[in-house]
Amino acid sequence: MLILQVLVYAVLIGGIYALLASGVTLIFGVLDVVNVAQGAFLVFSALLTWQIWTWTGIEPLLLIPVMGVLLGAIGWAIYRGMLVRVIPQGPGMTVLLMFGVALTIEGILNLVFGNKFKSVSPDYFTDSLKFGGLVFPMPQLLAGGMAILVLLGLYSYLRLSWAGKALRASSQNADGAALVGISAKKAAGYAFAIGAGVAGVGGVLLAIMYPIFPATHYEWIARLLGVVVLGGFGSIPGAALAALLLGTMEAFATTFIPQWAPIFFYGTILLILVFRPQGLMGVKTREDVA
Amino acid sequence: MIEKMKNPKVFVPLGLLLLLGLAPFIIPDSEYEQTVLIACMLLAIMASGWNLISGLAGYVSLGHSVYLGIGMYTGAILGQAWGIAPMYLMPVGGLVAAIVAALLGAIVLRARSHSFVIISIAALWTIQLLAQIAKPITGGADGLVIRPPSWAKEFGPTPYFYIFFGILCLTILLARFVMNSRLGAGLVAIRNDEGKAAAIGINTTLYKITAYSLSAIPFGVAGAVYGQYLSFVNPLGAFGILASVTLVLAALSGGRGTLWGPVIGGFIIALANEFATVTSSGASARVFILGIILILVVMFLPAGLLPTVSEKWAKHRNRNVAVKFIDQTSIASSTSRVDTAAIQSRAVIEQIEGKNLLEVHDIRKSFGGIKAVDGVSLGIKRGSITGLIGPNGSGKTTLFNCMTGVYTPDSGSVLLGGEDITGHKVWTRAHGGLGRTFQITRLFRSMTVLDNLVAPLERTSPREMAAGRYSGEEVSRAREVLAFMGLQEFEKQKGSDLSFGQQKLVELAQVLMLRPSIVLLDEPASGINPTLIGKLSDVIRSLNDQGTTFLIVEHNIPLVLSLCTEVHVLSGGRVLTSGTPEEIRNDPQVIEAYLGPDANLEVPVD
Numbered sequence: 001m002l003i004l005q006v007l008v009y010a011v012l013i014g015g016i017y018a019l020l021a022s023g024v025t026l027i028f029g030v031l032d033v034v035n036v037a038q039g040a041f042l043v044f045s046a047l048l049t050w051q052i053w054t055w056t057g058i059e060p061l062l063l064i065p066v067m068g069v070l071l072g073a074i075g076w077a078i079y080r081g082m083l084v085r086v087i088p089q090g091p092g093m094t095v096l097l098m099f100g101v102a103l104t105i106e107g108i109l110n111l112v113f114g115n116k117f118k119s120v121s122p123d124y125f126t127d128s129l130k131f132g133g134l135v136f137p138m139p140q141l142l143a144g145g146m147a148i149l150v151l152l153g154l155y156s157y158l159r160l161s162w163a164g165k166a167l168r169a170s171s172q173n174a175d176g177a178a179l180v181g182i183s184a185k186k187a188a189g190y191a192f193a194i195g196a197g198v199a200g201v202g203g204v205l206l207a208i209m210y211p212i213f214p215a216t217h218y219e220w221i222a223r224l225l226g227v228v229v230l231g232g233f234g235s236i237p238g239a240a241l242a243a244l245l246l247g248t249m250e251a252f253a254t255t256f257i258p259q260w261a262p263i264f265f266y267g268t269i270l271l272i273l274v275f276r277p278q279g280l281m282g283v284k285t286r287e288d289v290a
Numbered sequence: 291m292i293e294k295m296k297n298p299k300v301f302v303p304l305g306l307l308l309l310l311g312l313a314p315f316i317i318p319d320s321e322y323e324q325t326v327l328i329a330c331m332l333l334a335i336m337a338s339g340w341n342l343i344s345g346l347a348g349y350v351s352l353g354h355s356v357y358l359g360i361g362m363y364t365g366a367i368l369g370q371a372w373g374i375a376p377m378y379l380m381p382v383g384g385l386v387a388a389i390v391a392a393l394l395g396a397i398v399l400r401a402r403s404h405s406f407v408i409i410s411i412a413a414l415w416t417i418q419l420l421a422q423i424a425k426p427i428t429g430g431a432d433g434l435v436i437r438p439p440s441w442a443k444e445f446g447p448t449p450y451f452y453i454f455f456g457i458l459c460l461t462i463l464l465a466r467f468v469m470n471s472r473l474g475a476g477l478v479a480i481r482n483d484e485g486k487a488a489a490i491g492i493n494t495t496l497y498k499i500t501a502y503s504l505s506a507i508p509f510g511v512a513g514a515v516y517g518q519y520l521s522f523v524n525p526l527g528a529f530g531i532l533a534s535v536t537l538v539l540a541a542l543s544g545g546r547g548t549l550w551g552p553v554i555g556g557f558i559i560a561l562a563n564e565f566a567t568v569t570s571s572g573a574s575a576r577v578f579i580l581g582i583i584l585i586l587v588v589m590f591l592p593a594g595l596l597p598t599v600s601e602k603w604a605k606h607r608n609r610n611v612a613v614k615f616i617d618q619t620s621i622a623s624s625t626s627r628v629d630t631a632a633i634q635s636r637a638v639i640e641q642i643e644g645k646n647l648l649e650v651h652d653i654r655k656s657f658g659g660i661k662a663v664d665g666v667s668l669g670i671k672r673g674s675i676t677g678l679i680g681p682n683g684s685g686k687t688t689l690f691n692c693m694t695g696v697y698t699p700d701s702g703s704v705l706l707g708g709e710d711i712t713g714h715k716v717w718t719r720a721h722g723g724l725g726r727t728f729q730i731t732r733l734f735r736s737m738t739v740l741d742n743l744v745a746p747l748e749r750t751s752p753r754e755m756a757a758g759r760y761s762g763e764e765v766s767r768a769r770e771v772l773a774f775m776g777l778q779e780f781e782k783q784k785g786s787d788l789s790f791g792q793q794k795l796v797e798l799a800q801v802l803m804l805r806p807s808i809v810l811l812d813e814p815a816s817g818i819n820p821t822l823i824g825k826l827s828d829v830i831r832s833l834n835d836q837g838t839t840f841l842i843v844e845h846n847i848p849l850v851l852s853l854c855t856e857v858h859v860l861s862g863g864r865v866l867t868s869g870t871p872e873e874i875r876n877d878p879q880v881i882e883a884y885l886g887p888d889a890n891l892e893v894p895v896d
Contacts, residue, residue: 034404082589089592091404092350096542099352099535100584107578115574218531222415225408233404263419269412273405274397 006251008134012144014247016205018240019147020220021227022154023198029234030171030191032091033083037098038199039221040105045071045203046212047109050118053207060120060208061142064150067200075196079189102217109214117211125208143205150201154194155236167191171234219262226265229272232279242280299600303550307462311455314448324447326564331454332516334556335508337541338461342468342505344538345546347498348481349399349406352534353414357387357506359421359528361513366434366523367427375439377453377515387510388503395502399495411531418529433524436517450519454512458553461508466549468504472745473755475737477501478547479745482734482785489694489728490800491720492745500755536563536580543587545594554596559583646705647672647808647839648693648724653702655688662688663699664863670808675830675840677850677871680860686843687729689860690812693841694726695719707807725806729813731793733785739796740781743768743803764803771799775829791818798829808839815846827853851875 020042027035045067053060078101086097127138158164170177170187178184206212206220227246231238246264253261272279309316310327317323340354361383365376376383398409421428428434442449468474476497479487488494517523536559544555566579591598646669655663663685670676680686691697693704695716703712706724714722734742744764772778775795780788788796794814801809811830815823823846830840830853844850850857851871859866859880867877874880 028404032404034408082585086588086592089588092344092348092407093588093592095350095352095404095407096538097585097588100581100588103535103577103581103584105581107574107576107581110574110577222412225412229408259423263416266412266416266419270397270409270416273401273409273412 002255005134006255007248008136009140010248010251011244012136012140013251014244015144015148015151016202016209017223017227017247018243019151019154019198019205020202021224021231021239021243022151022236023195023202024224025228025231025234025236025239026158026167026198027192027195028228030167031079031083031087031188033087033094033098033192034091034225035098035192035195036095036221036225037078037102037105038195038224039217039219040102040109041071041075041196041199042203042206042220043212043214043217044105044109045200046207047113047118047203047214049204049207050120050212051113053120053122060122060204061146064146064201064204067204068197069200071200071203072193072197075199076189076193078196079192083192084185084188102221106214106217113214115213115215117213119211120207122208139208143209147202147205150198151236151240154198158236163190222262223265226268228279229269230279235279238280303553307459314451321446324451326561328447328451328454328519329564330557330560331451331458332512332556333537333540333560334553335454335458335461335512336537337544337552337556338458338465339505339508340537341541341546341548341552342465342477343498343502344505345541345548345552346469346474346477346481347501349498349502350538351410352407352538353410353412353531354505354509355533355537356414356417356529357391357509358513358516358533359417359523359525360387360390360506361510362517362523362528363421363428363434363513364510365514365517366436369436369518370434376436376518380453380457380511380514383514384507384511387506387513391506392499392503395499399498399502411534414529414531414534418525421525421529428525431525433522433527435522436520438518438521447519450515453515457508457512457515460511462549462553464504464508465552467756468501469549470759471756472759473497473500475741475745475759476755478737478741479734481547482736483732485696485716486728486732486734487745488716489696489720489726489732490745491717491804493715493717495715497755532577532580535584539580539584539587541594543583543591543595545596545598548594548596551594551596555594558595645669645671647707648841649705650689650693651703651705653689653692653699653704655692655697655699661863663692665702666860666863666865667702668858668865668868670839670841671856673834673837673839674855675834675842675853677854677857678841678843678860679845679847679850679857679874680866684860685863686860687812688863690726690810690843694724694810720804720806723805723807724810725801725804725808726810727794727797727801727812727814729816731790731797733788733793733796733800735786736784738782738784739772739777739788740765740768742785742796743771743800768799768803771802774802775799776825791822794818795822795826795829798826802833806838808841809833811840811842811844813844814842815844815849823849 020038024035024038027033027038048070049060049063049067052058052063082097082101083094086093124138124142129136129138129141158167166177166182167187167190169180170182170184171191174184174187177187210216223246227239227242230246231240231242246268249264250261253264310331313327314320314324336355336358339357340351344350344354364383364386365379368379368382369376394413398406398413401409422431424430468477476487476492479492480494480497484494513528517528520527537556540555540559541552542555543558544553545551562579562583563576566576570576587594648670649668651667653663653666654661666685666689678686678689688697692699692702695711695714695718699712703710705711706719706722709722711719711722711724720726734745737745741759744759769778769781772781775798777792777795777799780792780796785793785796798809798811798814814826814830818826827849830842834840842850842854851874854871856868857871857874858868859874859877867874867879869877
């Protein structure tokens with residue numbers, strides 16, 4: 001029974017990881033940029049959610065669209081204002097730029113919110129559903145369910161809409177996409193906005209599940225990179241599968257060997273990048289036609 | 291020497307370094323100033339060390355402070371066990387850091403660009419976690435307390451000041467030594483184009499691991515004494531990501547890839563850090579300021595302070611000097627005047643039995659569902675100029691890449707002079723006598739033509755790697771090869787300043803440096819003008835007369851048919867037919883399948 005219960009947690013947490021990682025993997029797929037500021041975006045959104053909730057007492061889940069749009073706009077501005085200039089200098093420099101953005105956000109959040117844990121606790125915070133002997137804590141159930149819904153929506157949007165197809169075309173061959181009228185710059189800005197917007201949505205969900213303080217963005221980006229690396233850079237289904245796998249491992253480790261829990265993420269990053277750099281579902285490309 | 295001392299590039303930094311060494315005497319009651327300068331020197335040491343792998347070879351490591359932590363723990367743990375002060379263990383700290391780096395490097399340096407950056411962070415976090423878990427040895431999350439020696443109170447920070455000063459001087463010497471060595475030239479070649487570096491015979495794995503391991507030494511040495519200076523070591527302090535980012539920022543802002551840039555950057559960033567600590571309420575503001583500076587440097591000063599300033603300075607000084615114009619036609623006419631015996635290939639010297647110099651047997655290579663090469667067997671006769679033609683997508687380039695070692699074939703074998711080289715690395719093949727050029731030229735753009743030629747090493751012993759860049763017979767040989775190609779005028783030009791056609795000639799010259807017995811040319815005539823095509827044919831014929839075998843992949847059919855003694859035609863990943871140019875020209879199968887019914891294969895008559 002304990003194992004089944006841990007599995008329930010694993011799936012709910014895995015859903016959240018999958019959503020959060022989908023933003024990173026989308027941005028990488030289209031822009032070839034490892035957005036290490038995604039964790040900072042998340043924490044920023046979560047702390048803002050906490051602030052609004054403290055002031056107004058509003059149901060936090062209602063803030064999902066607000067935070068999605070807000071972070072999306074910020075992401076777009078960061079792309080147009082900074083990233084676009086740095087991308088030609090190669091991947092090392094874009095990672096450094098996004099690290100600078102992450103540190104700046106962390107510094108600002110530290111100054112505004114201080115270095116204390118904050119958590120959003122609406123009335124249902126301590127409720128749980130009981131079903132067949134299993135416990136479904138309300139915050140986890142709502143956040144996990146919402147994450148899976150948003151992820152499915154995002155995935156079908158990318159699969160079915162014209163804009164989504166344009167993004168995928170641009171991610172596979174930017175020059176070719178430009179030839180058929182897809183502006184690589186616009187596609188990239190759009191992808192970065194969606195990726196950051198996903199972090200905005202994810203931040204709200206995190207706020208009701210976990211206590212947050214600014215420096216936790218390192219933990220989050222470590223988790224997300226682990227998921228994205230295992231799933232294969234650029235693949236959303238890969239990220240979803242990897243999120244479930246790593247979520248499960250983490251849930252079991254937290255129950256049985258808590259101090260070792262983070263090693264699954266770091267260890268996964270090391271092992272996968274060295275021995276199967278394309279991840280579970282990434283594609284190995286021909287080098288000579290790049 | 292006196293001439294050299296007048297150069298501001300030499301005496302300004304040395305003078306500043308001397309001034310720094312005298313600081314404890316110049317500044318009265320300088321305890322505070324000395325601690326600030328120690329922080330500056332530590333950052334400069336780390337930035338200079340990082341520069342060896344990330345600045346020279348271009349592998350950006352975001353977790354390099356891990357080696358400082360390893361030095362700190364080495365000093366603390368062994369110092370406690372052996373009952374001595376950790377500062378006496380500085381050499382051990384450096385050694386342990388170098389060994390860990392060599393082991394870790396053998397794994398992590400397999401990854402490139404994005405992956406390497408992420409791995410370097412993940413390695414830092416992993417080791418931090420291990421230090422927290424291994425409580426019996428490391429003291430867990432609380433870390434270890436280091437009791438300072440009894441004299442420490444009496445002298446204040448001054449002994450530490452001079453220890454760090456000494457380490458800084460040694461680190462600068464190490465960096466200077468690496469930069470002026472063959473190893474340094476090879477690392478810059480790797481940063482420019484790793485695949486190409488391998489193709490001209492650079493053992494890229496060995497170079498990268500050596501540089502990575504060397505780069506960890508200053509960290510390990512400094513770490514052993516730094517732990518004692520702080521009087522404690524814990525996982526968060528020793529393996530913090532922030533320290534790693536700070537040192538990258540220092541190297542970046544000063545100028546990565548240069549000797550003094552990381553040192554200058556170390557002082558600037560450490561002083562800014564101190565300023566932020568003094569003027570504001572602590573850590574939050576420091577993180578914020580660090581982030582802002584990082585963004586600004588990446589966006590507006592990506593090359594770093596020193597290169598930007600010295601470029602401005604050079605422009606200012608050279609504003610009245612006219613750039614020398616070099617006429618292209620002088621290249622075309624100058625070949626014959628040079629004694630070509632100097633370019634002798636090893637094929638003349640070595641007389642190996644066997645008719646075919648290069649053979650492939652039943653090579654297969656698929657990409658996903660596409661069989662790019664589907665069972666090709668063919669032989670290249672010793673002393674021949676063999677052509678390989680076929681329509682786009684017929685598998686020429688893939689076969690070519692299987693021969694040169696860029697790809698490992700799914701099945702089949704490659705034989706060079708009767709020896710099976712299927713599993714050999716690219717650089718081993720290059721040293722074994724198999725040279726290649728690229729369809730789109732891949733010169734090392736930031737290096738001079740001469741550097742492009744001397745970068746590869748024939749033997750990779752430590753002595754060879756440590757040898758000076760412009761010493762030995764390689765340089766005179768490089769000049770002979772350049773003269774043979776009529777390129778001697780371009781010796782000091784940068785790769786990126788040459789025209790496309792000139793780059794193709796330099797690329798061929800690079801290959802000749804390896805004394806190849808066979809040269810594989812990938813579309814040598816594409817994108818260059820007819821005069822240079824004529825020149826190229828002359829060079830190929832003249833080398834062939836001396837015994838060098840050629841395999842040419844080319845779309846310019848008249849060129850292939852006029853130059854080659856034998857031609858293989860590929861179609862759909864298989865050999866369609868082989869024969870003399872005469873036979874190929876008249877083969878209706880070739881005309882039908884490859885060129886279409888209306889093709890004209892006549893060699894144009896001048």
